Amino acid sequence: MTIPFKAVAVDMDGTFLNDKRSYDHDLFNQVLSKLEKNHIQFIVASGRPFARLKNDFPEFVDRIDFVTANGSRLIVEGKEVAIEGLTKKQAIDLINFVHNKYGSMATMVYGRKQAYIGTEAPEKDKVFLQYFAKESTELSDWQDLPDEVFIELTFHYDSKIANDIEKKFNERYGSIVTTFASSPVAIDVVKHGINKATGLKKLLAYFGLTGDDLIAFGDSGNDIPMLDFAKYSYAMENGMSIAKEHAKYLAPNNNDNGVLQVLNKYLNKN
Template sequence: MGLPFKAIAVDMDGTFLNEKHDFDHEKFREILTELHQRQVKFIISSGRPYVRLRKDFADFYSELSFVTSNGARLIENDQEVALQQLARKDAIGVIDFVNQRYADATTLVFHTKQSYINRDAPKNVKEFLEYFAGCSCIEVSDWSVLPENGILEVTFHVPDSSIAKEIEAAYNQEFGQKISAFASAKNAVDVNAYGVNKGEGLKLLLEKMYLTGDDLMAFGDGGNDVEMLQFAKYSYAMKNGSQEAKDAAKYLAPANTEDGVFKVIKNYLSNN
């Protein structure tokens, strides 16, 4: 009996990566080789920008597909195949909106070519966020310097990411349907253009591969994984994941600290 899926999509933080923000490269090479032999696509589906993911998978990126910035930018064979930008006025608007209501928020803006961070961000937060940007960020004190095109995502580092839906509802009520907001981690809220999410990004990418959600197995742990987990026929929330992710998934995988993604995939490979 063959494998019941033809593509696998994995979130990064809290899912594919362990507590050290890394993964077992040797084990991944072994699994990826067998998946390729069985003609299964491997997709990284993350809120991270491509510049960061390209570094995370320096030895593998040419063999992978990417749904980056929560579905705003799709990469295949190291080439951009789709781009859904956040309008500059909406990016600046939501930054002002959040900063007025949540004084502790630190802002990071992902662009196709670089990233921007507020100049007065605490040093430790700035260093932490620059890791996710994958590059040194341009420090700004006035967000009007943002370029007209190429903005993918705004990420806010906050004390509690449970405010994500509050931000989304309040902003859209005041300005119309402009943004989608996700609690992507314990202290992170990601904002994309309205309707952009990992599920829609995967749908578009799979269409280019002549596949559908029925061909997909997906793994996630957070609020920005919900649409992806709902879209995939074989969806796994991590044991360490949020209740929101667990409610969206059909199955439960061992925790990211237990190599949960690898264990589930290897079980399928062994039994099929």
């Protein structure tokens, strides 16, 4: 049987990772080796920045590629090949808008190599956000952000207001941002029009591939564009109902190596 896809894209939290934020390294090495023998690309498509993902895949980083920060930054063979983001002014305008309208909340801003978090955030919220950043600095004044491109902002708050933030901020400032419910308590914000599907489309073009060559796995709102884009789309058994509505198939639970189970079935039939 011929394997029907030439590239694999996986979300991290709730999908590739178990609830302890880890994965079976030995099993992944076995699956990755089989994919490599079949000339199939393995792509991590995550809301996480590359600084965090490098730490998640220390022994595999040179064997896989990355669509990071929900499509804002693409990494091939360890090198940045594309980046899209907000200016310092746009990032500050967004933070002020959200905090003034919905109340002060833990907020993180991601640059290329460094993330920034407000000092006023509760300690438990800082711990939550700083895990994803890997490298972060606390700021007491958002005006102290450096003048650079910011690939993503995360608000640690009920994700039900994500669409409201996007709609009302863009109504005031123009089409500037796209928002995602990356978890029930996290809202990711990127440049308008950027998502995992746009990032994957660009990255796949490097390999002469399209969405018809892709199998993708996800569990939450920020995975919807990717699931819609991939010809073979899987939502995790443990995933949000909205993700399941956009996937063609269901994968086993993330705590049961669901992604690797599905891939192994395809690979072992070949």
